[in-house]
Amino acid sequence: MMAADTYAPDINGAARFAERFAVGLVSRGHEVHMIAPSPTGEPGRERLNGVLVHRMRSHRYPTVADFHICLPWEVTGRIKQIVHKFRPDVAHVQAHFVCGRYLAKHASDAGVPLVATNHFMPENLVGHLPLPKAAKDWVKHMAWQDLAKVYGLANYVTAPTPRATTLLEAAAGIYGAEPISCGIDGAPYEAARAASRTNKKPTILFVGRLDEEKRVDELIKAVAKLPDPEAVKLEIVGDGSCASKWRSLSDELGLSSVTTFHGFVDEEELVDLYGRADIFVMPGIAELQSLATLEAMCASTPVICANAMALPHLCQSGNNGFLFEPGKIDQLSAHILTLVSDSDLRARFGEHSRNIAEDHAIGKTLDRFEEIYATVIEG
Structure with a gap:
């Protein structure tokens, strides 16, 4: 039995991982239950790709489009009932x-072995709060302390990367967490690359939420600094609180003819966009892994990433792409120009991207978690 506070049809890295992971376990013969917010607000239950999803009553989050949150007093009783009715062999909170808090509490109270995986960084939420910096720092500190309280109930803790586990130690005092990649099935992205047509102009792609910590404005400014911005095409996929501001920035910098803001797209179109991209850029500074970058790498795409958080685990500068220092627009622009100007280098870096991505195959992730489940159940 799992719990996630964002799940399909939500479009973000944590939701996509939780769905892929749950469906992957179903494919191996496990009965998987998922406790998650309702996308409509109304509680219910549905079978989704083999996963029995228990939808909790939810409310639209005021500053993030298409994101729902649950209120503790509306869900804790129902989660307790679900735990006692189905008596899972193991609980796993994401x-x-x-949702994760109360599955952890009620599973622990019922003697159900508990595994916890952290995808959380306060920066991904605090940026939406209209508070001064000192207040935001206090909120981040309290958020980490709150996480430590909940995850302290777990028999086993994991996070997607070594950088994410060291962050748990430093910020939450949680030691011994194991780094386990979120994992990915690279086949659809590889097939999309094989089926793609050669672009008339090199295409630069970003995929992710259009929120402050993603720093997409740095990418837009870097493209504007190219000697000939009209020689490239910029594709931006996703939506968020900064979407309108960044569209205006693109227009102000004269990039309206080369930039496409796609908003949210379905899975088929997203895979196709990965297949067509020549360069993928992730300027975000709060990535505990970055599934979007990993998806691009599966499509044999060279990547340019901010030298921040866990991104250096995926982008090996000079091997499958380049790292740039956050805020250094000229440096980012220079890296883009290098790849735009050299198709052979793009092909070589892209091949290395695909090879690196193979280490993150979803099968390896499922194997390891099955071992962990067996260990905590036996323990």
């Missing part, structure tokens, strides 16, 4: 907010 977040510590509400």
